[in-house]
Amino acid sequence: MSMKKIWRVLKYILSIGLLLFIVLVGVGWYSYHENETARKNSAFIQSLERTEQNHGDVIKLLFEGLTKVDDKDAQLVTAWLKKRQNRGEQPYLYLIGIYSGLQSNQRSKLHGLEYLAKAALVYRVDAAKCGDPSANQAVPILESSLGVNLIRNNLKNHPEMRKKIILSALDYEEKSYPRPAPLWICAHGMGYGNPAPGENDFQAHRQKTRAQFESWF
Structure with a gap:
């Protein structure tokens, strides 16, 4: 395989890898913010947070x-x-x-x-x-x-x-x-x-x- 073809293949692999990385980062970001929103909207979690902060039971x-x-x-x-x-x-x-x-x-x-x-x-x-x-x-x-x-x-x-x-x-x-x-x-x-x-x-x-x-x- 010529050097030109090798770099063409590498470019393709890197493009796919970068795309997968972007997708994974996006999924991770969405998952984190979804969980953070759920945590803030949970009355029970908020009650736990307040109780802990106030040194309650x-x-x-x-x-x-x-x-x-x-x-x-x-x-x-x-x-x-x-x-x-x-x-x-x-x-x-x-x-x-x-x-x-x-x-x-x-x-x-x-x-x-x-x-x-x-x-x-x-x-x-x-x-x-x-x-x-x-x-x-x-x-x-x-x-x-x-x-x-x-x-x-x-x-x-x-x-x-x-x-x-x-x-x-x-x-x-x-x-x-x-x-x-x-x-x-x-x-x-x-x-x-x-x-x-x-x-x-x-x-x-x-x-x-x-x-x-x-x-x-």
Whole structure:
């Protein structure tokens, strides 16, 4: 092939590539602004924003929303929660799981199961940061109220899905470390304010919890 023909082909390829890039950017821009408009028009999201800004009871509002939101609001709340998932003041990972499960499409429901598993592992690991063995009771108590135990037992009938979900949780715990102390767990402890364990003790607890999680969840 002559040099002229090679450059003609490259020009054609670059033209197609540029066109695809423009289309993708346009789709991304439209999607972002569509979601931003939906967020601003959602009474529930705006209520969450105001409550958080005023240091109100966000967790109460989120639990009340579980029985009220429609599919679109569930998507918006999930996105709102994901921006906060690395913070420790509320059980955001559990809430991401539940709000994902409220959505109508099957992909989001699977995503919800993965987040519930991530929550179960991460919060059991991080509970040790509270320095109070009684604090970790907050985790199974919350799981019981959310029906996580029922979901976990049902997953045992679907071994391939369960394996995928467990691996996803282990990967998330590994990549999201280090994380802040889970204040919502620490606040439930009888001896809130005790010093956290040393790094060696914490890492031993972390590895033990990860190993137990693989067979337990």
